[in-house]
Amino acid sequence: MKIHHIGYAVKDIDFSINQFKKIGYKMHKDKVIDDNRKVIIQFMKNNSYMIELISPLDKDSPINNIIKKVGSGPYHICYETNDIEKEIDILLKDKYILIEKPSKAIAIENRIVAFLFNKDIGIIELVEI
Numbered sequence: 001m002k003i004h005h006i007g008y009a010v011k012d013i014d015f016s017i018n019q020f021k022k023i024g025y026k027m028h029k030d031k032v033i034d035d036n037r038k039v040i041i042q043f044m045k046n047n048s049y050m051i052e053l054i055s056p057l058d059k060d061s062p063i064n065n066i067i068k069k070v071g072s073g074p075y076h077i078c079y080e081t082n083d084i085e086k087e088i089d090i091l092l093k094d095k096y097i098l099i100e101k102p103s104k105a106i107a108i109e110n111r112i113v114a115f116l117f118n119k120d121i122g123i124i125e126l127v128e129i
Contacts (some may be wrong), residue, residue, distance in 0.1 A: 001079035001087070001126075002021070002080045002094070003077060003078070003079060003080075004050065004078040004079060004125075004127050004129075005050040005051055005052045005077075005078045005081045006049075006050075006051050006052070006074050006076070006077055007052045007054055007064040007074065007076040007077070007080070007125065008052065008053050008054065008057045008072070008073060008074050008075070009054055009055075009063050009067050009073065009075045009076055010053050010054065010067075010072045010095070011055060011056075011067055011072055011074060012055060013031070013040050013042055013047065013053055013054075013055035016042075016053050016055070016072070017042055017044070017053065017079045020044050020051070020053070021044075023044060023046075025044040025046045025051065026044060026045055026046070027042065027043075027044055028043040028044055028050060029043055029046040032051075032106055032107040033057060034057075034106050034107060035057070036103070036106070037054065037061075037062070038057045038058060038060060038061035038062065038063075039054050039055065039056060039057055039061055039063050040054070040055045040056075040057055040061075041053065041054055041107040043048060043107065045080055047103075052078070053067065056066065061101055062078050075123060076115070076122070076123040076124060076125050077124055077125070078113075078124070078125035078126070078127055079124060079125070079127070080126075080127055080128075080129045081125055081126050081127070081128055081129070082127070082128070082129060084102055084112055084113075084114055084126050084127075084128040085102070087126055088102070088114055088116070089115055091118075091124075092116075093118050094118070095118060095119075096116040096117065096118045096121075096124075097113075097116060097117045097118070098114065098116055099115045099116060099117050099123070100113075100114060100115035101107060101114060102114040102128075105127065108127055111127050111128055111129065112127070112128040113126060113127045113128070
């Protein structure tokens with residue numbers, strides 16, 4: 001599968017945007033507030049590399065748990081797929097756990113995404129293209 005982006009959990013999205021700009025990243029599209037996931041998202045690009053900065057929308061945001069455990073930094077890799085259900089079935093057979101069922105992602109043009117976890121790999125996201 002092709003990598004779509006790397007997701008970074010960050011405490012302060014505006015501070016992080018400025019830090020990534022200093023190392024050559026540019027903002028890609030507008031900042032998005034995802035009320036369903038309780039996060040603020042900003043995609044940034046450096047040539048062909050794309051990252052997703054994700055910060056908490058409020059104190060109940062699930063991203064707070066990741067920041068508390070490991071601090072700010074990368075925490076998932078997102079892979080593109082043509083058939084998300086097929087990929088999920090394959091990964092479930094390979095001992096992945098589905099941690100977020102397929103749903104629309106407002107920050108990625110309402111494409112369907114799903115999150116899975118494997119103790120040897122960590123968290124991955126699938127996005128249907």
